[in-house]
Amino acid sequence: MSANEDPHLQALFADHPELPGSARLLEAIDQGVRRIEARQRWRQRVLLVFALAGLSLPVVAMTLWGASLWEALGALGMKIPSPRITFAMPEARPWGMAVLAAVGLAALGTAASWQAWRR
Amino acid sequence: MKPGITPLREDVLAQLAVQGDRAAFGELTRRALPRVRGLLRRMGADPALADDLAQDAFLAAYRAIAGYRGEGAFAAWVARIAARLYLRRAQQLRRELWEALEADIEQPADAVSAADGMDLDQALATLPEAERLCVTLCHGAGYTHEELARELALPLGTVKSHVWRGTRRLRAKLGVPPGPGDPS
Numbered sequence: 001m002s003a004n005e006d007p008h009l010q011a012l013f014a015d016h017p018e019l020p021g022s023a024r025l026l027e028a029i030d031q032g033v034r035r036i037e038a039r040q041r042w043r044q045r046v047l048l049v050f051a052l053a054g055l056s057l058p059v060v061a062m063t064l065w066g067a068s069l070w071e072a073l074g075a076l077g078m079k080i081p082s083p084r085i086t087f088a089m090p091e092a093r094p095w096g097m098a099v100l101a102a103v104g105l106a107a108l109g110t111a112a113s114w115q116a117w118r119r
Numbered sequence: 120m121k122p123g124i125t126p127l128r129e130d131v132l133a134q135l136a137v138q139g140d141r142a143a144f145g146e147l148t149r150r151a152l153p154r155v156r157g158l159l160r161r162m163g164a165d166p167a168l169a170d171d172l173a174q175d176a177f178l179a180a181y182r183a184i185a186g187y188r189g190e191g192a193f194a195a196w197v198a199r200i201a202a203r204l205y206l207r208r209a210q211q212l213r214r215e216l217w218e219a220l221e222a223d224i225e226q227p228a229d230a231v232s233a234a235d236g237m238d239l240d241q242a243l244a245t246l247p248e249a250e251r252l253c254v255t256l257c258h259g260a261g262y263t264h265e266e267l268a269r270e271l272a273l274p275l276g277t278v279k280s281h282v283w284r285g286t287r288r289l290r291a292k293l294g295v296p297p298g299p300g301d302p303s
Contacts, residue, residue, distance in 0.1 A: 016157035
């Protein structure tokens with residue numbers, strides 16, 4: 001029999017008399033739980049914003065890239081019906097698209113890693 | 120409190136708590152609180168520290184509730200979290216306790232005889248601190264010697280010595296007869 005398998009001592013240790021101040025302590029724990037819940041809700045909202053930004057920015061970037069592709073094809077004499085996207089991002093368009101896509105992917109990555117870290 | 124929560128079995132409450140039911144967690148807390156507070160005090164925490172650590176332990180349990188598999192009693196799970204918090208605190212602030220734990224030397228205990236009709240808490244208070252801590256973790260929180268050695272980062276032999284000496288003294292003070300396989 002190992003030391004912590006002694007039924008007599010185990011029975012003595014299993015007895016826990018009610019200590020004064022339990023109600024106050026339970027109240028404090030409940031308040032702490034509410035604070036944790038509020039913080040979790042706030043985190044979920046931030047996570048949602050990051051995830052939405054992460055998903056939408058690459059889509060915007062791809063749309064802009066698509067518009068410029070149509071223009072390039074048109075310049076080559078290929079008459080493909082345009083999706084009629086009229087974003088105005090003249091010279092800076094390739095850089096703008098790259099930045100948008102990178103920011104979007106970074107946001108998506110941040111959201112995913114935050115979620116993974118919290119697990 | 121949500122009506123109907125109180126009579127539910129612990130495993131049902133635990134399932135609800137894992138799903139985010141705050142009332143179920145509250146009921147589990149109400150049931151487990153005496154054990155967690157009692158354990159911390161028996162380990163050697165003063166009442167104020169015991170209450171602070173009990174609160175921290177339940178909040179840590181709430182954050183980690185998704186990881187609770189319901190394999191043991193909820194109170195035992197939180198008691199281990201609380202014990203770990205106390206050990207961490209003691210390691211930071213109570214160097215003399217750690218020195219006593221690391222030293223595998225029989226410490227003198229307070230000379231009180233079993234004839235004084237002590238209860239468990241009084242008997243524990245007379246033990247040297249290192250023995251009191253080890254005995255409480257073994258008998259009160261269900262740690263095996265190996266688990267305790269890992270938790271305290273001490274050699275297994277040192278932990279066994281503390282537990283054996285403390286258990287022997289505790290039995291003598293409580294007037295509990297030695298069991299089979301009892302350390303002599």
